[in-house]
Amino acid sequence: MAHAVISEPHATPTWQGITTLKFAWWLFLASEVMFFAGLIAAYIVLRAGSPVWPIVSEVLNVPLVAGNTFILIVSSVTMVQAYAGIQAGNQSQLRNMLLATTALGIIFLGIQAFEWSALLREGETAQSSLFGATFYTLTGFHGLHVTGGVVGLVFVTLKAFRAGYTQAEHGGVELMGLYWHFVDVVWIILFTIVYLI
Amino acid sequence: MGGLIQNASTFGPAIDLMFMVVLVMTSVAFVLVEGLLIYFLIRYRARPGQRAVYVHGSRRLELAWTVGTAFALLSLALYQRPTWAEVKQTLPDESTALVIGLSADQFDWDATYPGADGRLDTADDLVAPPNLLYVPVDRPVIVRLQSKDVLHSFFVPQFRLKQDAVPGITIRVWFQATETGEFEIACAELCGLGHYRMRGLVIVESSEAFEARLAELRPK
């Protein structure tokens, strides 16, 4: 005979302390890592197999983009501060740091666009060389992901300004942060293999 | 393969032997597994009043069949190494071998021979008629395989020879024919609407006949 038992209050399922949404988010990020892995592997193979490759420091503006890399890293720091803010219940820290992150993200994109236009003016296109093709494809897809991140940041920031997050409930901020850090890490790798090596 | 078609190259028999070894091993596995399957199907059909054996597994059995299978596979892996190395990782001495250029395109095979200067890719190269590859018997031949457009694959079944022709790369393939005769070339990589008719012939002749061929190809 089945015995009726008073139900436990329905908690959000967790595994090792990770919520369902966060778990799924990590899976999504893993798939994104594999996507960039495919592109990066293609780049490495093509470059290693090319008898000639431009001297990167002569074609690309390494100092400018190094500065841009720094900007993106700082934006990850501000993102961390935003999250720390709401973890402590500090709404103004959350809002200000989200604003900063968004602004830095937009600046990053702006400088990337400037870099692209400079390169195009020099006649370096996706069709003109393998260097061009790989450069625009890698930075282009990264840029698309940053753009998506900026769109997300706008939504999260607006919600923060409407007091949509509390100390108890701020999962969206954490997920935004994870995505933003992922985009940052991918950029550090891309910057290294495209600009520095 | 396995004696179904003629073997006319020096490394052909080694490849056929490899096939037979795998055939014997897999046949043993096949008879064992399918035999047991059929036997169990009959022997263990449900009968009223009987109960199945309640057993979840056997560590000993798992170990036994894992180790046994691993051993068989490892042996196979080791056994095949020398043949692969002989065919794909070594080349005859280029100074004594006959070096021929073979270019694949949609949809034929174009062979070129060194001219009087003894080197390929020079102005005096000799060009064979399309889809014909002349070679002397009992002499190592190195084919420098290229493609002009898409992927093709240089497949001579009776030599047990196959190598993809890749645009942008020159790949060296070697063989030594052991019999005279005409041996068909088929393209073994989908290359377009004419893939099915990319048929060629390797014409293996005595050294004298071969030299006579080359003489015919020289400009008068």
Place this chain on the structure above:
Amino acid sequence: MTTHTGTATHVTHDHPAAEKSFIQKYVFSIDHKVIGKQFLFSSLFFFVFGGLLAMLIRTQLAWPWQEIPGVGQFVYGNSGNILAPEAYPALVTMHGTIMIFFFIIPILSGAFGNFLIPLMIGAKDMAFPRLNLLSYWFMVPAFFIMLAGFFVEGGTAAAGWTSYVPLSALPDMVPGSGAGQTLWIVSLTLVGTSSLMGAINYITTVVMLRAKGMHMFRLPMTIWALFITAILVLMATPVLTSALILLFLDRTVGTHFFLPSGGGQVILWQHLFWFYSHPAVYIMILPAMGMASDIISCFARKPLFGYKPMVFSIMAIAGLGFIVWGHHMFQSGMNPVLGTVFMTSTMMIALPSAIKTFNWLATLWGGQLRLTAPMLNALAFVSTFVIGGLSGVFAAATPVDIFIHDTYWIVGHIHYVLFGGSLFGVFAAVQYWFPKMFGRMMSDRWGKVHFVLTFVAFNLVFFPMFILGAYGMPRRIADYTSYNFLAPLQSLNQFMTLSAYVLALSQLVLFGNFFYSLFRGQKAADNPWQANSLEWATSSPPPEHNFHAEPVVYHGPYEYSSPEVAEDWLPQNHALDGAGLKKTPTPAAATGAAAD
């Protein structure tokens, strides 16, 4: 008398559902059961479509360039009622593409994955029901875009389902490499996105939403297989996406990733493509392996032999599956040293499959085999998968591969694992879970008729392919009759084609059984097979939220013929109430009704 009893359960209160419209219930449903059935029906449609393409291929191989009575006018009207040379590569391309991406993967992961995962783990639905809805509806435009290829200039893609460059990259190389190839790329990108959404959902659901007591090592093999498959999908599909994007750019924007004229590398495509497509073949077989394990155990009335080795074997196959891709490229011009590396890993991957085969056999040993239609099909899976796997050993032996690569040996190999393996697995699964899906029974007798016809015809079509391959007959060749070394093979090809017609017609028996039973089949009990897993602990079909009360799980799903239980089965959500002695089965046990 010791019987198993249901003990403490959590009672959830079902809120009366708001009245849903037809569109909400059947078209844009977020119910995993409905979405699973949507995948099922679209997959079955593409099975028929892909099968018809195969019939056209077989007809050409038997009677090259002959006009097919009646059909020829309809299919080849634009080329004088006979097959045009450029259409043959298109046929083989679309047959492969459709069978892989629109039939086998969607039916295994999309249909059965969706339908079964929440039920078998004791959950109400997937973790993300709306993501689930999206994953089906990303497939729908993919269907249309792929089929649109038949109507554009130049026709469909014609560079093989493998889409090797430069043939697929340069529009001039074959007519299908015009618009058709672009449509192919776009369609597959949508399919990949759909798969990824599904994978994220499945993995999360299995980890997060298992019922109380459903520890990972109490999951049925079906779930383990679908779970591991989803991980493969998650990690491999994005690499295909990256390859498709690069190919798209080469074709439309003028880049030269794969084109030597601009510094690109032809073989790079093969590496990227096979890095995904080798795991893809495991995506196509693992779910069938899992389902076969559950079906065999149930109808042998025995615990699955070696449950943990079986689970670890699936993990090993998946893991090793990422490092064997180069075995498709032994003759590609890739460094032969890599050939040896990939040969080694490929030999290794044969091991876990062999272990699984031995465990299936051991599961049968000492059983009380009920040879129902699902069981027969599951056994056919094992027997033909073995042949497929053994034939693969020849290809793994690199010197032998020199000869058999790109010949009909490989076509035989792939069809033994995909048709023999996956498809017999599908036949078993459809007939096994039909009662749960639709609340009615299929005819077991007609299921057996279908099985015998299919099994015999299948072997008559595909086993001779090993002979053709040993003769050196290349793949994707529209007409082999002008080759001296192949002309003698025409009568064998004709025999195979006639067998293929029988094979195709035999599927009418299954479809007839399926659709008739859908409307007029005998009403199904909750647990017509007396099986142990959780989906059988609810009604057939299940209510909207699957279980009236959240199940509690006490043990694994393979407690068949336990000496402590009177019946020869013990559902996962039933515990033993204290130590008891085995008693002879009571008549009540035979009906399949739960003890309480």
